[in-house]
Amino acid sequence: MTELFEPTSAHDPRLARGVDGLLGAFNAAGVVDAADVRVAERVAALAGEDDDRVLLAAALAVRSVRAGSVGLDLDALPDLDGTGLAWPAPEEWVPAIEGSALAAAEVLHVEHDLVYLDRYHRLERQVADDLRARLDHGGQLGPPAVDEDVLAATLRRVGDAHLSAEQATAVEHAVRHRTTVLTGGPGTGKTTTVARVVLALADQFALTHQRRMSVALAAPTGKAATRLEQAVEEELRGLGALGDGPHQLPSPTGVTLHRLLGWRPDNATRFRHDRGNRLKYDLVVVDEASMVDLTMMARLLEAVRPESRLVLVGDPRQLTSVGAGAVLSDLVAGFAVHPDPPVVALTENHRSTEEIKGLAAALRDDSPALDETADRVLEVLRAGTGEVTWIETDDPVTALRAECTAAALRVRAAAVADGPEAALAEIEGFRLLCAHREGPYGVRVWNRYVEQWLAAEIGAPLGSAWYAGRPLLVTSNDYALDVYNGETGVVVTDPAGRPRAWIAGAGAPRPFAPGRLDAIETMHAMTIHKSQGSQATRIAVLLPEEDSRLLTRALFYTAVTRARESLLVVGSEAAVRAAVTTTAQRATGLRHRLAPPA
Numbered sequence: 254m255t256e257l258f259e260p261t262s263a264h265d266p267r268l269a270r271g272v273d274g275l276l277g278a279f280n281a282a283g284v285v286d287a288a289d290v291r292v293a294e295r296v297a298a299l300a301g302e303d304d305d306r307v308l309l310a311a312a313l314a315v316r317s318v319r320a321g322s323v324g325l326d327l328d329a330l331p332d333l334d335g336t337g338l339a340w341p342a343p344e345e346w347v348p349a350i351e352g353s354a355l356a357a358a359e360v361l362h363v364e365h366d367l368v369y370l371d372r373y374h375r376l377e378r379q380v381a382d383d384l385r386a387r388l389d390h391g392g393q394l395g396p397p398a399v400d401e402d403v404l405a406a407t408l409r410r411v412g413d414a415h416l417s418a419e420q421a422t423a424v425e426h427a428v429r430h431r432t433t434v435l436t437g438g439p440g441t442g443k444t445t446t447v448a449r450v451v452l453a454l455a456d457q458f459a460l461t462h463q464r465r466m467s468v469a470l471a472a473p474t475g476k477a478a479t480r481l482e483q484a485v486e487e488e489l490r491g492l493g494a495l496g497d498g499p500h501q502l503p504s505p506t507g508v509t510l511h512r513l514l515g516w517r518p519d520n521a522t523r524f525r526h527d528r529g530n531r532l533k534y535d536l537v538v539v540d541e542a543s544m545v546d547l548t549m550m551a552r553l554l555e556a557v558r559p560e561s562r563l564v565l566v567g568d569p570r571q572l573t574s575v576g577a578g579a580v581l582s583d584l585v586a587g588f589a590v591h592p593d594p595p596v597v598a599l600t601e602n603h604r605s606t607e608e609i610k611g612l613a614a615a616l617r618d619d620s621p622a623l624d625e626t627a628d629r630v631l632e633v634l635r636a637g638t639g640e641v642t643w644i645e646t647d648d649p650v651t652a653l654r655a656e657c658t659a660a661a662l663r664v665r666a667a668a669v670a671d672g673p674e675a676a677l678a679e680i681e682g683f684r685l686l687c688a689h690r691e692g693p694y695g696v697r698v699w700n701r702y703v704e705q706w707l708a709a710e711i712g713a714p715l716g717s718a719w720y721a722g723r724p725l726l727v728t729s730n731d732y733a734l735d736v737y738n739g740e741t742g743v744v745v746t747d748p749a750g751r752p753r754a755w756i757a758g759a760g761a762p763r764p765f766a767p768g769r770l771d772a773i774e775t776m777h778a779m780t781i782h783k784s785q786g787s788q789a790t791r792i793a794v795l796l797p798e799e800d801s802r803l804l805t806r807a808l809f810y811t812a813v814t815r816a817r818e819s820l821l822v823v824g825s826e827a828a829v830r831a832a833v834t835t836t837a838q839r840a841t842g843l844r845h846r847l848a849p850p851a
């Protein structure tokens with residue numbers, strides 16, 4: 254649950270008018286807001302429910318979903334100190350919900366100590382059932398046939414110095430199983446391994462089929478899909494595996510999950526491909542799986558044919574999906590004691606520098622002694638010799654002005670003198686990450702600051718919103734323009750003096766007239782949420798105040814691991830401590846559903 258809100262006045266839109274009883278009291282205290290109350294009232298009216306305590310549970314379940322949980326965790330209710338209210342006693346509340354008209358009408362379900370709305374209960378059960386069915390090899394299907402000689406030959410072919418033992422184990426797992434969950438932090442070689450999995454499976458496939466194996470490379474965002482496509486293509490080319498030959502593959506194509514499943518203009522949560530119209534691919538790879546929410550995972554699992562291979566790839570320690578659920582970390586936790594778990598973990602970082610690896614490792618510590626972990630993280634931050642720097646301050650403007658201005662000037666100079674490719678390369682050199690969108694530590698304010706500093710440095714106003722060197726971030730998919738959420742760009746003025754937005758997607762960057770792009774933002778600063786799946790040579794992380802509700806370990810870890818070569822952390826010790834010691838878990842039941850009964 255998120256914290257309580259404080260109504261600003263009697264007209265605060267979060268207050269529901271004309272509601273009394275428990276719901277009215279909990280609304281007035283800022284525990285549930287007007288939207289939660291209205292949904293609860295509506296479903297209660299339909300089911301003939303009149304128990305106030307059950308209505309409260311329904312409103313809280315709606316609220317929980319909005320905060321990313323799949324249901325209401327009755328063991329983690331918000332503190333009511335100072336509100337004059339008390340929670341209903343659990344020994345009466347739970348039976349009241351279980352025996353309610355809303356439960357009889359299957360609007361609410363109580364399971365695994367969670368109160369679910371029906372939709373999320375169904376989705377979670379479906380994901381667990383589909384995954385278990387896949388692990389059982391679909392019952393009658395049996396495990397996939399493996400030609401050991403061919404597997405050994407493939408492993409020899411791809412097993413050069415560029416394939417570590419743990420990566421080879423992952424390749425072998427993917428050949429022997431229909432479902433593989435490949436986890437690992439940044440730089441652990443997930444993409445490197447995926448390319449070899451594709452090759453190893455294609456070699457097996459060629460033995461029994463007259464056609465080539467069909468492969469879908471997918472990701473939640475367009476940017477991540479493009480990156481996966483490019484990285485796998487590069488690896489396959491390096492292995493001599495692209496082409497028309499008998500042991501070769503066509504160039505893979507990366508697609509968003511929405512596009513893979515067949516996006517429908519009439520329905521945001523249903524797709525063309527489902528249980529009745531399965532995907533035709535023999536292998537489906539999904540990268541950045543930590544960003545996949547419960548709804549999307551349910552749609553994916555129902556659309557993949559039971560006999561097809563599925564490889565989910567991601568880092569379970571990164572931020573969870575925007576939508577409800579924590580599917581990837583639930584898979585890791587739920588299958589931890591499975592006799593033949595689908596999860597294969599890569600642990601060795603082959604990319605980052607030692608200090609960044611050290612900081613990421615400190616943040617990965619699962620010890621329950623949170624304060625000790627915070628001490629260690631602070632120690633690593635303080636010991637930094639340049640790859641990792643910490644400016645301990647509550648005056649971030651002074652700390653960041655020079656560096657942000659220099660970075661913006663470099664992009665501007667490249668845009669003016671050298672053209673889009675050079676300017677885009679500069680954008681990859683430095684990125685300022687903020688936790689928030691709004692407020693003094695938010696992206697909006699910091700974008701404005703950098704623009705002011707840039708103008709001061711140039712000695713002239715930037716003029717148009719489409720000034721040369723303005724870094725851009727695409728914020729939603731535009732299938733018609735072939736421009737995708739998460740892609741970056743830059744404004745460059747063409748020889749006729751017109752501004753053009755150059756967007757870096759798959760292939761070479763492409764120019765667009767600004768008016769054609771509607772979902773676009775300035776990217777001198779970027780939210781940590783949006784930075785998932787991307788990296789920059791140097792990252793500056795601006796930590797918010799320690800009481801920020803966004804400040805969690807996953808957020809800090811995600812920010813830190815975006816850095817390829819060097820990292821600057823700006824914030825107070827209290828903020829670092831708050832981040833490390835806040836390991837907020839979303840309330841989900843999937844991990845319990847996947848774990849075998851004790």
Ligand SMILES: Nc1ncnc2c1ncn2[C@@H]1O[C@H](COP(=O)(O)OP(=O)(O)OP(=O)(O)O)[C@@H](O)[C@H]1O
Nearest residue numbers: 414415416417438439440441442443444445603604
């Ligand atoms: N076994 C290996 N030995 C040496 N270098 C490796 C090995 N595996 C991967 N690398 C290199 O490490 C870097 C990171 O690999 P890769 O991109 O596959 O990791 P990743 O886990 O997909 O990273 P991210 O998710 O952060 O993009 C690449 O430059 C890759 O060539």
